[in-house]
Amino acid sequence: MAPGQLSVFDLVVPETDEHPSFKALRTAPMSIAARWAVDQAFGSFHDADGNFLQQLQSTGFDARFFELYLHAYFQYTGFTEDRKYTKPDFIVSCPAGTAAVEATTVNPSTSGVLAQLGKKISDLTRPEIFEYQRHELALRFGSPLFSKLQKRYWEQEHCNGIPLVLAIEAFHDEQSLSFADSALTSYLFGIKHEAEWDQEGKLRIEFDRIYEHVLGKKVVPSSFFDQPDTEYISAVMFTNSGTTAKFSRMGYQCGVGNDVLEMVRAGYCLNTDRDARDPTLFRYSLDNPPFAEPWGQGLVVIHNPKALRPLPHNFFPHSVQMVLKPEGPTSLTASWHPFTSKTMVFHLGELKLKLKEASIGLTNQIAVGAITKAEFRGVTGIPEPPGLREEGWFCDDAQCFLGVLVFDIKDSDWGYIILARDLAFQFRAIDMASSFATRTEAHEKLVFAISSLVDKPQRLFPQ
DSSP, rough: TTTOOOOOOOOOOOGGGGOHHHHHHHHOOGGGGHHHHHHHTTTTOSSSSSSSHHHHHHHHHHHHHHHHHHHHHHHHOOOEEESSSSSEEEEEEEETTTEEEEEEEEEEOOHHHHHOOOOOOOOOHHHHHHHHIIIHHHHHHHHHHHHHHHHHHSGGGGGGTTEEEEEEEOOOSSSSGGEEEEEEHHHHEEEEEEEOOTSOOOOOEEEEEEOOOEEEEEEEEGGGGSSGGGOOOOOOEEESSSHHHHHHHHHTTTTTTTTEEEEEEEEEEEOTTTTSSSSEEEEEETTTSSSOOOOTTHHHHHETOOOOOOOOOSTTTOOOOEEEEEEEEEEEEESSEEEEEEEEEETTTTHHHHHHHHHTTOOOHHHHHHEHHHHHHHHHOOOEEEEEEEEEEEEEEEEEEEEEEETTTTTEEEEEEEEOOTTTTTTTEEEEEESSSSHHHHHHHHHHHHHHHHHOOBBBBBO
16 A cells, blocks of 8 residues: 555545445454555545445445455456546446446345345255346346346447446345356356266256246346347356455465465366366465466356457456357466365464474475477467577476576576565566576576565565
8 A cells, every 4th residue: 555545455444334244354364465465546536426335344344345346356467457437337448349238236136026035055055056047146146137237338438349348246145146157157158058078978068048037026128138129138147256255365475474374275167178067176275376367357248249349358357258159158278267265274373483483394395397488478478688698498387387497698606596476466577596607507596586485475476
């Protein structure tokens, strides 16, 4: 935070009016990494409505926190934001173009059929969960989406001619974040699927239309993208990651709380095997993560096949693109994608350092190997330094740290440069050394330095 800048955690409401989730974020010892990341994001946030903090701290915590998450994603993924308009929430630009984004959330129902007949997720059996996703969850997504549709943002001058995206996250139940995008995707396209293996073990998926969703006497049509005026909606963006857990992990990756916190993430992720029917269970410690996590990990962008202004598939980096093909809904992703996860955060205090000291010799599994010049250039885009000749390129197995051996042409000695990602997920130099007599010595120092970095939790290095 800049000196004198208001923090998210400077109360503008009485403590008696604090939302329980905000109070926990503000005061809990295990929230130190999340608090840092939240304040970093808020530092560049423009409050167009003038009531952001009041609502975040009290009655509108979930909706406003989701909005702050979207801002963090846009800010750190290279978008330019235009926030001078109150509606829609964001006008964002990148090399792929410009789009309008309006955020909405699924909240607890206080009246109507959903309030009367809606079920608590924790009370459902497995067969009931299937029906819940097929009907009730679809209805819950449909209500806020239709409400936003009635706003007709595409008629506003600053939205004229650009794609319009509705971003949504579900907060209506304590366990609503445990669901992936399947129910929403099914509702948007009006398509359900059944999967089974043939005699050779090949997975066969059959798709069929869904025409309506039913809860009690309430019946609503399926296929949101077939409803009137939805051709103005280019895509719907979904996530179940716009939470304090996400901010905790991102802050921890930046080195905040590494000495006192312990974080473990577990859940289910996409299995890319074409014949796999079930997701993959995963679990890892953030002290030894398998990757550097970007802000967009967990985002799903579901494209409207009938959109008047289609959204480019490469518009939102690090997100999964869901498109409708003749054979059915298809996800386009080249990276690791979590369907759902939980992050357990423990505040160990001084015990963390003592445990680290006691585990000397039991270090993380580390591999630092050579990569090609083309691979190095493809990831970094950084040109060869003037006056230096590159003589080898290296990377750890999680691709968090890059190294390059260099020969100083003027001084006739050897050195190295180590690169890691900043908050914008761009590689930049974080360490360097020179004046080694031989390439062998420089290489040994380089791989040792990278292995020392891998052995610590920090994966992002803010400028």
